[in-house]
Amino acid sequence: MGGVLARAREELWRAVLERDDYAAGRVVDAALAAGASGEEVLLEVIARVQGKVGAAWAAGRMTVAQEHAATAVHERVIAATVHQPPARRAVAPGAAGTVTVACVDGEWHALPARILAEVLRLRGHRVDFLGAQVPTPHLIAHLHQTAPDTVALSSTLPTRLPTAHTAITAIQAIGIPVLVGGAAFGADGHRARLLGADAWAPDARAAADLLAGGMPRPDPGNARQAIDDLPHLGDQEYTMVSRSRGQLVQNILAGLERRLPAMRSYTEAQHERTAEDVAHVVDFLCAALYTDDAGLFTGFLDWTGDILEARGVSARVLDPALTLLRQELKDFPRAVTLLTEGSGVLRGRATPPTTPGTKS
Structure with missing residues (x-):
């Protein structure tokens, strides 16, 4: 399977550079037909090629517009990966519980959260994917209406950490555990712990594995203020x-x-x-x-x-x-x-x- 995934990465990279949605879709279809799972295509092909896109932008080999175009190709091709017949899914939809996946307010990098949402769906979770830049009051209102088992918050930009902290404490205050991920929280999750998140995961697969074991619900009676976690404030x-x-x-x-x-x-x-x-x-x-x-x-x-x-x-x-x-x-x-x-x-x-x- 490693050869199938490596070849898919090479072909998807070419399709992304050419901004060719159809070629990208064919790459995904071929990988699935060759026996790759939807999760493998999401994490070992799409996510890794997107990482290559980011590295190319950082090195000055790709403009901001080209990076956005590449991300858009990935957004569209994800549908071809996850819309599999139910028979190919390992777990029945909804059997693993409900998760709301959202980016913190001010965070526009939604692709990592989207990939997490689709991995969780493939693992049998019922998922509400709210996308980029979700204002905390609107998120809390949604949670009151839907009462998920867990909220997964994503943030790439460390500048959004104060907002993330507000969201974490607000969600926990209504008794829902918070799993966080993304570059903003540090490579080892130390900022997630600093801000009082219930759990941190370095990637979508680790997040899905963690949620498979369930997360205890926080006690709303123990709601914290920012100064409790960060006395230097x-x-x-x-x-x-x-x-x-x-x-x-x-x-x-x-x-x-x-x-x-x-x-x-x-x-x-x-x-x-x-x-x-x-x-x-x-x-x-x-x-x-x-x-x-x-x-x-x-x-x-x-x-x-x-x-x-x-x-x-x-x-x-x-x-x-x-x-x-x-x-x-x-x-x-x-x-x-x-x-x-x-x-x-x-x-x-x-x-x-x-x-x-x-x-x-």
Whole structure:
């Protein structure tokens, strides 16, 4: 079966690059006809090719538009994988219990959650898949109406962790256990534990295996507040920095223009991109303050450095923004420490700085 799946990955990759839905569908049909299970096609073919898509984007070999087109092909071809005759399913639909699968509010990367939902359906769960960016109040209202056995929350972006924490505690407060997954929670799930989730899984197969054993329901009488899980929030740094996000971004952009005269000749697109980059830095700083996790912030800067350098721009272009942020936040010791550590990560990279103003 390994040869069948490897060949399917190669052929699906070609179909994705050519944005050919029909060819992608034929790849899936052929793999299923050769004896691969729907779960194997979802996890060993589609998910792995999507991972290759992400790596190609990060390396600058694929544009954002091409990455979106590839993801859309995968979204459409999933239907061909999971709409199997009931005779091919190992478990009768609904026999394994009910699960609501959703992305936290602000999380647009829905494909991992969609793959989980389909794996769970193939394992016999009745699944409500709510898709991307589900506001917590709407999610809770839905849960009151449907009363699932478990909620599976997905988040790729660590900047959504404060929102995820709110959703986790709100769901547990109505007596439903929460399973979380996605890159936002860390490779080992340490952020899931920090935020009080009932369980964490590194991938869809592990999540399905965990749910097969059932999850105990939390006691609504033991509802927690954020400060119970994260006592460092008592210093109010996260609250103050996050509330001033917009002004911080404006101040940093103004400071950059004073320090880097070349910015004055930026195109409108370059100004927008720079503003987006500064906003991302502030957002990840806020997430690191919320979780008291320096690695979240420094890891983001290191990853961003890889992205920039793959596009011919030195990661050191971020350093002036960090310096300006330190000045703006000089009265916030945890923020200053995070920014200092972030600057150290940038200085530790081997690539020399590029001429200011070369970023596009």
